Amino acid sequence: xxxxxxxxxxxxxxxxxxxxxxxxxxxxxxxxxxxxxxxxxxxxxxxxxxxxxxxxxxxxxxxxxxxxxxxxxxxxxxxxxxxxxxxxxxxxxxxxxxxxxxxxxxxxxxxxxxxxxxxxxxxxxxxxxxxxxxxxxxxxxxxxxxxxxxxxxxxxxxxxxxxxxxxxxxxxxxxxxxxxxxxxxxxxxxxxxxxxxxxxxxxxxxxxxxxxxxxxxxxxxxxxxxxxxxxxxxxxxxxxxxxxxxxxxxxxxxxxxxxxxxxxxxxxxxxxxxxxxxxxxxxxxxxxxxxxxxxxxxxxxxxxxxxxxxxxxxxxxxxxxxxxxxxxxxxxxxxxxxxxxxxxxxxxxxxxxxxxxxxxxxx
Amino acid sequence: xxxxxxxxxxxxxxxxxxxxxxxxxxxxxxxxxxxxxxxxxxxxxxxxxxxxxxxxxxxxxxxxxxxxxxxxxxxxxxxxxxxxxxxxxxxxxxxxxxxxxxxxxxxxxxxxxxxxxxxxxxxxxxxxxxxxxxxxxxxxxxxxxxxxxxxxxxxxxxxxxxxxxxxxxxxxxxxxxxxxxxxxxxxxxxxx
Numbered sequence: 261x262x263x264x265x266x267x268x269x270x271x272x273x274x275x276x277x278x279x280x281x282x283x284x285x286x287x288x289x290x291x292x293x294x295x296x297x298x299x300x301x302x303x304x305x306x307x308x309x310x311x312x313x314x315x316x317x318x319x320x321x322x323x324x325x326x327x328x329x330x331x332x333x334x335x336x337x338x339x340x341x342x343x344x345x346x347x348x349x350x351x352x353x354x355x356x357x358x359x360x361x362x363x364x365x366x367x368x369x370x371x372x373x374x375x376x377x378x379x380x381x382x383x384x385x386x387x388x389x390x391x392x393x394x395x396x397x398x399x400x401x402x403x404x405x406x407x408x409x410x411x412x413x414x415x416x417x418x419x420x421x422x423x424x425x426x427x428x429x430x431x432x433x434x435x436x437x438x439x440x441x442x443x444x445x446x447x448x449x450x451x452x453x454x455x456x457x458x459x460x461x462x463x464x465x466x467x468x469x470x471x472x473x474x475x476x477x478x479x480x481x482x483x484x485x486x487x488x489x490x491x492x493x494x495x496x497x498x499x500x501x502x503x504x505x506x507x508x509x510x511x512x513x514x515x516x517x518x519x520x521x522x523x524x525x526x527x528x529x530x531x532x533x534x535x536x537x538x539x540x541x542x543x544x545x546x547x548x549x550x551x552x553x554x555x556x557x558x559x560x561x562x563x564x565x566x567x568x569x570x571x572x573x574x575x576x577x578x579x580x581x582x583x584x585x586x587x588x589x590x591x592x593x594x595x596x597x598x599x600x601x602x603x604x605x606x607x608x609x610x611x612x613x614x615x616x617x618x619x620x621x622x623x
Numbered sequence: 624x625x626x627x628x629x630x631x632x633x634x635x636x637x638x639x640x641x642x643x644x645x646x647x648x649x650x651x652x653x654x655x656x657x658x659x660x661x662x663x664x665x666x667x668x669x670x671x672x673x674x675x676x677x678x679x680x681x682x683x684x685x686x687x688x689x690x691x692x693x694x695x696x697x698x699x700x701x702x703x704x705x706x707x708x709x710x711x712x713x714x715x716x717x718x719x720x721x722x723x724x725x726x727x728x729x730x731x732x733x734x735x736x737x738x739x740x741x742x743x744x745x746x747x748x749x750x751x752x753x754x755x756x757x758x759x760x761x762x763x764x765x766x767x768x769x770x771x772x773x774x775x776x777x778x779x780x781x782x783x784x785x786x787x788x789x790x791x792x793x794x795x796x797x798x799x800x801x802x803x804x805x806x807x808x809x810x811x812x813x814x815x
Contacts, residue, residue, distance in 0.1 A: 311778070314682050317683045472664070
């Protein structure tokens with residue numbers, strides 16, 4: 261009986277020790293991650309510099325007006341870069357020659373705030389949902405930059421959010437991450453044929469700007485800021501190996517950054533790659549000269565896609581897939597791969613935020 | 624000094640040359656802030672934006688405010704910002720008087736020891752204004768050769784260029800008028 265009591269006591273003691281150990285290790289581990297993350301955000305926040313304008317000196321478009329493709333077409337050159345946001349019911353097109361003067365469009369679709377952003381200095385266009393822990397918000401331009409990238413501020417708490425990071429680096433919401441949605445970087449000549457029902461951002465922005473002129477140059481010709489020279493503002497990390505203005509398709513999988521050369525993807529059409537032991541596939545869409553990245557799995561089963569005689573087929577069932585990650589014929593018809601948001605960005609800017617992304621770079 | 628100013632204003636040649644320089648500056652100032660430029664489309668229109676004075680008082684950058692109206696005259700587009708028009712006019716008037724004083728002293732140099740070079744130096748600070756306004760274009764154009772840290776210093780410096788230009792022009796004008804007043808104690812006796 262005594263032995264039994266001792267044994268019971270031993271068991272309880274062992275369980276207690278193990279529990280304390282697990283809790284301590286968990287706390288220690290999470291504290292380490294949090295401290296590391298906090299330190300990283302603080303380092304980034306220390307590098308914020310003034311770009312010259314005051315807050316909202318580059319005025320976001322707060323009440324966007326739209327035109328039909330037919331009405332917008334005469335004022336947009338075929339080679340003009342446009343950003344496309346596909347929502348459930350409607351598609352919106354944002355011409356770069358307007359966005360370059362405003363950088364942010366605050367939109368509300370089906371009661372939800374959406375923020376379409378473009379930073380000309382880093383060549384990055386991203387979409388964010390306006391849901392933050394402090395409620396629904398719109399974003400403004402802070403007039404500051406970090407790593408040459410637009411620093412936004414939310415109108416609820418004034419926290420600072422670098423566009424490429426999509427995460428607050430300073431203020432009440434420090435550490436919070438914005439939910440992204442894909443914004444497609446393409447050209448007007450492709451978008452107007454592909455999305456014939458889309459709504460196109462109008463020049464009636466409420467501000468006087470020369471929308472026929474881009475202060476940084478032009479994407480249509482070479483030798484301008486967009487494809488030559490280095491960053492105008494200081495950056496935290498600079499890579500010596502690759503060209504600063506090389507366009508990469510970049511994204512994050514569970515906060516691990518990855519990037520692929522857009523030219524390489526356009527040449528190969530499809531690239532399978534691995535991030536953190538997770539299989540991904542990047543597919544080039546020549547209809548829009550854009551790229552999309554997907555998880556290479558469906559219903560927890562691995563799906564390996566390959567180009568085969570002009571068609572994308574999976575190795576497992578030989579089903580045919582399209583550039584949107586949808587199975588269009590074969591056994592898996594109707595299946596859809598989960599998209600991982602990835603966007604065009606100049607290499608120098610991505611590297612400046614994520615030097616570790618070189619480990620997951622396909623060049 | 625009031626007497627010499629009256630005499631300069633009465634001197635048509637000095638004032639016309641000064642006014643031409645002031646007008647030239649006003650045009651160049653609006654070109655440098657990109658509020659006066661050529662567009663790709665020829666049109667004639669005048670549009671007042673909806674924002675009213677809230678918009679007109681909204682700052683885009685140091686000493687740069689939003690426009691309230693857009694005037695399209697053939698291929699010339701003019702963004703009308705009341706505050707920038709006012710600032711440009713103020714600086715243009717300073718240039719007008721600096722130039723007029725320089726021309727005046729040149730015309731009467733036989734009886735005046737003031738050197739034209741000295742008088743014109745009062746206008747040089749106006750170049751700072753142009754430099755301040757062109758800064759963004761300047762930085763973008765030189766980005767391939769300028770180190771990035773230069774941008775930071777330049778942006779910090781930029782906000783002081785227009786006040787510096789203003790103060791230097793006022794100082795230069797005062798100095799020149801003072802010298803002219805000393806040289807011509809009785810300006811009305813000068814030949815017309």
